[in-house]
Each structure stands twice: as structure tokens, then as C-alpha cells.
Amino acid sequence: MGRSKRSLTNPLPREASAGSSAGLSHQRSVSTVTERPPQLPEIDLEPLDFAVLREKRASVATNPDTNNYGLDMFDVRLSYNAARRSLIRDKDDMPDFSGLGEDDGIPAVPDLPADLRTLHSSKMKEVLGMDPGEETEVERDGSYTPDSGDLKQQADEAEPEYIHGWKLWAVMTAITLACFLYLLDVSILVTAIPKITSDFHSLTDIGWYGATYNLASAALQPLSGKFYTYFHAKWTFLAFFLVFELGNLLCGIATSSTMIIIGRTVAGAGASGLTNGSFAIVTACAPMEKRPQLMGILIGVCQMGLVAGPLIGGALTEFTSWRWCFYINLPVGAITIVAFLVTNIPDKRKYVQSPGKLTLKKMDMLGFLLFAPAAVMILLALEFGGNRYAWSSPTIIGLFVGGAVEVVLFLLWERRAGMTAMIPLPIIGKRQVWTACVASMFMFSTMLGAGYYLPVYFQTVRGMSPLHSGISMLPAIVTQLVVTVVCGGMVQRVGYYLPFMVASAIIIAIANGLLSTWTPHTHTLTWAGFQVLLGIGRGMAFQMPVIAIQAHTPPALASVATATMVLFQTFFGSVFLAIVNTLFNTKLKQELDSRLPEIGADKIINAGAADIGSVVPADKIAQVLESYSLGVNEVFYAIAAICVCMFIFSWGTGWTDIRKKPDQKKGDV
Numbered sequence: 001m002g003r004s005k006r007s008l009t010n011p012l013p014r015e016a017s018a019g020s021s022a023g024l025s026h027q028r029s030v031s032t033v034t035e036r037p038p039q040l041p042e043i044d045l046e047p048l049d050f051a052v053l054r055e056k057r058a059s060v061a062t063n064p065d066t067n068n069y070g071l072d073m074f075d076v077r078l079s080y081n082a083a084r085r086s087l088i089r090d091k092d093d094m095p096d097f098s099g100l101g102e103d104d105g106i107p108a109v110p111d112l113p114a115d116l117r118t119l120h121s122s123k124m125k126e127v128l129g130m131d132p133g134e135e136t137e138v139e140r141d142g143s144y145t146p147d148s149g150d151l152k153q154q155a156d157e158a159e160p161e162y163i164h165g166w167k168l169w170a171v172m173t174a175i176t177l178a179c180f181l182y183l184l185d186v187s188i189l190v191t192a193i194p195k196i197t198s199d200f201h202s203l204t205d206i207g208w209y210g211a212t213y214n215l216a217s218a219a220l221q222p223l224s225g226k227f228y229t230y231f232h233a234k235w236t237f238l239a240f241f242l243v244f245e246l247g248n249l250l251c252g253i254a255t256s257s258t259m260i261i262i263g264r265t266v267a268g269a270g271a272s273g274l275t276n277g278s279f280a281i282v283t284a285c286a287p288m289e290k291r292p293q294l295m296g297i298l299i300g301v302c303q304m305g306l307v308a309g310p311l312i313g314g315a316l317t318e319f320t321s322w323r324w325c326f327y328i329n330l331p332v333g334a335i336t337i338v339a340f341l342v343t344n345i346p347d348k349r350k351y352v353q354s355p356g357k358l359t360l361k362k363m364d365m366l367g368f369l370l371f372a373p374a375a376v377m378i379l380l381a382l383e384f385g386g387n388r389y390a391w392s393s394p395t396i397i398g399l400f401v402g403g404a405v406e407v408v409l410f411l412l413w414e415r416r417a418g419m420t421a422m423i424p425l426p427i428i429g430k431r432q433v434w435t436a437c438v439a440s441m442f443m444f445s446t447m448l449g450a451g452y453y454l455p456v457y458f459q460t461v462r463g464m465s466p467l468h469s470g471i472s473m474l475p476a477i478v479t480q481l482v483v484t485v486v487c488g489g490m491v492q493r494v495g496y497y498l499p500f501m502v503a504s505a506i507i508i509a510i511a512n513g514l515l516s517t518w519t520p521h522t523h524t525l526t527w528a529g530f531q532v533l534l535g536i537g538r539g540m541a542f543q544m545p546v547i548a549i550q551a552h553t554p555p556a557l558a559s560v561a562t563a564t565m566v567l568f569q570t571f572f573g574s575v576f577l578a579i580v581n582t583l584f585n586t587k588l589k590q591e592l593d594s595r596l597p598e599i600g601a602d603k604i605i606n607a608g609a610a611d612i613g614s615v616v617p618a619d620k621i622a623q624v625l626e627s628y629s630l631g632v633n634e635v636f637y638a639i640a641a642i643c644v645c646m647f648i649f650s651w652g653t654g655w656t657d658i659r660k661k662p663d664q665k666k667g668d669v
Contacts, residue, residue, distance in 0.1 A: 172282075172294060172298065173335070174337075176302060178244075180301060182302070182305070183309070184308060184328075185271065187307075187313070189309075189325060196322050200257040205257045210264075211380065212265040215376050216265045218570045219272075219371070220272035220273070221563055223272075223368045234345040238337065240270050240271075246266055248267050250263030263326070279295065282294050288551065289492050290492060296489075299484060303477060303481070307473050364417055366413060371406070374403045377403035381396050433552055434652075436546075436548040441568040442642045444572075446508050447538060448577060449638065453636075454469075454473050456584075457629065458472045461629045475528045476532070479534075480534075482539065483539025483540060491547070492659075495659035496655065497656075498653060501544045502650050502651065503537075503541075504544075505537075512639040552654060583635060584634055585631070588601065592604055592605070592624065
């Protein structure tokens with residue numbers, strides 16, 4: 001009401017300030033300081049407590065080892081950082097920057113913005129009536145720069161110590177193996193499920209083996225980003241990985257179908273933090289210009305887990321036991337754990353010192369409690385819609401409506417929570433970030449759609465075994481791996497990721513258009529060549545959205561932004577699979593009913609690919625295979641269509657040269 005703004009330059013009463021500053025020369029200019037002042041201790045102010053600030057200022061003033069420069073810059077940095085962290089609760093409590101100068105006997109800071117709009121803070125934007133997505137001068141310029149001396153000090157302190165040589169490749173091996181196992185776990189059960197359901201007489205539980213894994217992973221995805229924000233990436237990643245391993249151990253020793261479902265849920269919870277954790281670790285270990293190639297290697301090798309899953313699962317089930325589909329994670333996972341323990345992952349972000357300091361508000365547990373039910377309801381509707389229940393059934397409609405209501409409540413809460421939200425909307429709302437997330441989800445869906453329906457073509461239409469089918473998909477996978485690494489190196493040289501994203505969308509669209517021409521009699525060189533083109537398109541840009549997000553996100557929030565991107569991929573991937581599954585089944589039934597009305601589509605489909613001959617005469621089987629081929633072609637049409645969306649949104653990710661050293665420094669957590 002009647003309160004006046006407190007001055008940033010002199011929060012002490014003038015007489016107290018003079019007394020505590022005795023013996024210090026306040027007239028010394030900042031530019032005359034030749035030695036960098038000692039690093040000052042951090043203090044935690046929630047909210048900004050000027051009494052504590054006065055005590056700290058007095059302590060600094062009486063310290064003979066701290067010169068006047070350190071005293072003044074401490075006040076500036078402390079108040080500015082507090083404002084950035086949205087700790088100022090009231091407009092009247094804002095520090096007054098306009099009085100900063102030599103009128104209080106304090107050296108002027110020439111480059112300090114006088115306008116409060118330059119403060120990088122969602123709370124400041126709210127108080128000043130700014131739109132959350134509106135860029136401030138700080139955001140446009142990249143950093144707050146008080147003066148050249150202080151800028152040099154902050155740069156020295158913020159300069160990360162990256163690792164090289166065998167240490168870097170040990171870490172890369174560890175995270176690549178972990179993510180490989182994560183994707184392997186998604187597809188390895190495809191060939192093992194028949195044996196599992198036979199042993200436990202649990203045919204009705206088939207849907208839950210995959211659903212619980214995806215539900216747990218998606219529900220915990222945003223929260224995992226908060227863990228990487230507040231805890232060290234190395235130990236957080238290991239914690240998630242150990243939970244993932246525990247889930248697979250439970251599945252391996254399962255004595256009932258229920259125990260497998262529980263184990264899959266635990267494994268999915270652990271898997272929720274592996275992908276974005278890998279990106280966080282690469283960020284900590286390598287500079288921006290080297291990340292495209294490293295992430296290309298990471299993503300390219302991990303993608304092979306999706307293809308290797310049916311191969312490994314089929315071989316283990318046939319020659320050993322289905323339990324080894326889960327046990328295989330344990331010895332391979334041990335390599336990951338050892339590689340982590342023998343290396344140190346540098347990370348200069350400031351973390352909480354103990355769990356006791358990690359408040360519920362910082363983790364946004366209310367946001368999690370709103371988001372998790374929404375994720376579960378929507379994914380359950382997508383999992384069972386058109387399968388166990390009709391899309392028009394009250395169960396599916398109720399799940400969608402309940403999920404939509406929860407999503408609305410979640411978004412309203414996240415908007416209120418601001419920068420402390422589980423998904424901070426001011427960050428995700430930046431054009432370069434949200435368009436990268438959207439482009440990434442379309443890219444991921446192209447891979448997911450092809451990954452599910454290429455085996456349908458090879459195994460059903462061409463009559464291949466699961467092993468032979470996996471081998472037939474290698475042209476796309478191997479090409480993608482090679483091109484991913486090559487394009488990562490090219491981005492490292494040219495500095496721009498946007499051309500690769502745009503070209504990728506065009507090439508993937510063309511490749512899927514060519515795949516839609518496949519028939520039961522397509523020549524081997526033809527289907528292999530089209531897959532090579534598909535691999536080129538996917539390899540050019542799969543890691544680029546991650547690079548775009550990191551180039552436009554404060555380092556302290558990069559983990560949360562990356563987790564949001566993975567969430568986009570998971571959710572839309574599930575939606576897209578439901579869409580193409582409907583397209584495939586609709587086209588298949590139409591073709592079978594028109595070609596073989598005397599038998600009926602349902603009877604043929606229920607017989608399964610292996611037993612078509614038991615319900616269809618030998619002279620009619622070719623028509624069944626043609627129907628399946630046309631159904632798969634519908635999927636390729638849909639993939640080509642979403643490539644148009646990927647092309648459009650890719651342009652919003654920004655024309656940014658990642659070779660330039662960003663001015664933005666790592667912020668406090």
C-alpha cells in the first residue's frame with residue numbers, strides 16, 4: 001500500500017551502511033579491479049528476505065579478503081537471481097534498479113538494465129502485465145550482463161569441465177546400452193507373449209503386458225524431468241535404471257501373470273527417466289557443437305532395440321525360456337552400472353543438498369497428481385478402444401472425458417505455478433521449444449508406425465519368420481544409424497540443424513509414398529532400396545529437435561523441456577498407433593469382405609496369419625495377402641501425411657548457429 005520500493009544498491013539504512021563499510025573505498029571503479037574476487041557463499045532466500053540480505057552484506061563488508069567490487073556485485077547478483085527465480089512475491093518488494101549509481105557511494109554498473117522488463121522472470125512478467133511467451137530484453141540478448149569484469153567472473157565460474165577420451169565413451173556406452181534395453185523391452189515380448197499366456201493361462205491379460213509399461217512410463221515422464229533438475233544427473237539416472245532392472249527381475253522370476261504385470265509397471269516407472277536422462281548426461285559431458293553427433297550415435301544404436309526385440313525374443317523363447325527376455329537386461333545392465341561408477345559426470349548446476357530441502361512445491365507434486373490420472377485414462381482408452389471395447393462404448397467415452405477434464409485442470413495449475421511447474425509453460429511456450437516438441441512427436445510417430453507395420457508386411461504378406469522379418473528391416477535401421485552419425489558431424493561443422501529437419505520431413509514423406517506401392521510380389525531390391533531412403537530421412541533429423549530445445553532453453557531447465565518432448569512423443573505415438581490401427585483394420589475388413597464375402601473378414605482375421613489356410617481355400621489365399629498388403633499401405637499413407645505436419649513445424653525451431661558460445665549462463669536451480 002504505502003510501502004516504497006527498496007533500493008537494490010543500498011538495502012541497509014544509510015547510517016548502518018556507512019558504518020559497516022568503514023575502511024572500504026566505495027569510490028573505486030569496477031574497471032580498476034585486476035584480480036577476480038573470491039567466490040562468495042550462496043544463500044537460499046525464499047522469499048527474498050532483506051533482513052538476511054543486510055546480514056550478508058554486513059558480513060561481506062567486514063571481510064578483509066573481499067573488495068568493494070565483490071560486495072556490490074554480490075548485491076546485484078543476489079537480487080537479480082532472486083527475481084529470476086520468481087521469489088519476489090509483491091510488486092512493492094521489487095528492488096529499485098533505477099537508483100543504482102554512485103549516489104550511495106557505490107560504483108555504477110553501466111550495462112545493468114534500468115527497465116524491470118529486462119528481468120528474466122515469469123513472476124515479473126505477470127506483475128508487469130506481460131504475456132508469458134513474450135520475450136524480454138534479457139531473453140533476446142541471451143543474458144544479463146552487469147559489466148565486463150563481472151561477466152568474466154561469471155563466465156569463468158560457469159564454464160563447464162567436459163570429459164574426453166575413454167571417459168566420454170564409457171559414459172556414452174553406458175547410456176546407449178541403457179536406452180537400448182529400454183526400447184528392447186518395448187518390442188521383445190511380441191514373440192514371447194504366446195508362450196507366457198500358455199504357461200499362465202492368461203490370454204485376457206495380453207493387453208496389460210504392454211499397457212502397464214507404457215502407462216507408468218508416460219505418467220512419470222514429466223516428473224522425471226524435475227528429478228534431473230534438482231539432483232545430479234549421474235545418480236538420478238542410476239536410480240531410474242535400477243528401478244527398471246528391478247522390474248525386469250520381477251518379470252523374470254514371476255510365478256503368475258499378475259506378477260508380470262506388476263513387474264512391467266515397475267520397469268515402466270524406471271524407463272520414464274532413461275531417455276531424457278541420457279540427453280541430460282550428454283549435455284553435461286559435451287559442448288553444444290559436439291552433441292548432435294553424440295546424440296546421433298545414442299539414438300541410432302537405441303533404435304536397433306526396437307528391431308532386435310522380436311529377433312532376440314524369438315530366439316530366447318525358442319531355445320531357452322521366455323524368462324530370459326527379462327533376465328537379459330541384468331548382465332547387460334551391469335555393464336551400464338560399472339561404466340557409470342568408474343567415471344565422473346561433470347555438472348556445475350547447483351543442486352539441493354538433501355531431500356529435506358526439496359519442497360513439494362519445487363517438485364510440483366500437485367501437478368503430478370493431476371497429470372498422472374489424465375495420462376492413465378487417455379492411454380487406457382487408446383489401448384482398449386476398438387479392441388476390448390468399442391470406441392463408442394461408455395467405458396472408452398468416460399475415459400476420454402475424464403482424461404480431458406484432468407488435462408484442463410493440469411494446464412490451469414501449471415499456468416498458476418509458473419516457473420516452478422512440472423512443465424513450466426513460459427519455457428515450453430517459447431516458439432522454438434514447442435515447435436521442436438511437435439516436430440519431434442511427428443518424427444517419432446513415423447518411426448513407430450513403420451516399426452509396427454513393416455513386420456506385418458514381411459511376416460503376413462511375405463510369409464517370413466520373425467527372425468527373417470527382422471533381418472529384412474535392417475536396410476532402414478543400418479542406414480539410419482550411419483546417416484544419424486554422419487549428419488550429427490555435419491551439424492557440428494555447419495552449425496545449423498533446421499535444414500536437416502526440413503529435408504528429413506520431405507525424404508520420409510517420399511519414402512513412405514514409395515512404400516505404399518508394395519505388393520505381395522515386390523522385388524527384394526525394391527523393398528530394400530525404399531527402406532534405405534526411409535533410413536536416410538529418419539537419420540537426418542531424429543536428434544535435431546533435442547538440439548533445438550537445448551539451444552533455446554536455460555541449462556537448468558533443459559531436463560524438464562526434454563522430458564516434455566519425450567512426453568509429446570509418447571502420447572502422440574500412442575494416438576497415432578490407434579489411428580493407423582483403425583485405418584489398417586478398416587481397409588483390411590473392406591477388402592476381405594469384398595473379395596471373400598462367403599467366408600467373412602472376421603473369421604479370416606481371427607484365424608491369424610499362421611492358420612489362414614485352415615479357413616481359406618488355397619486358391620483364395622493370394623487375395624487375402626493382397627488385402628493385408630493394401631491395409632499396410634494405408635498406414636504408409638498416414639505416415640506420409642504427418643510428414644507434412646513435421647515439415648511445417650520444423651520451420652519454427654529457429655535458424656540458430658549452435659557453434660556460437662551461448663551468452664546464457666547456467667542458472668541456479
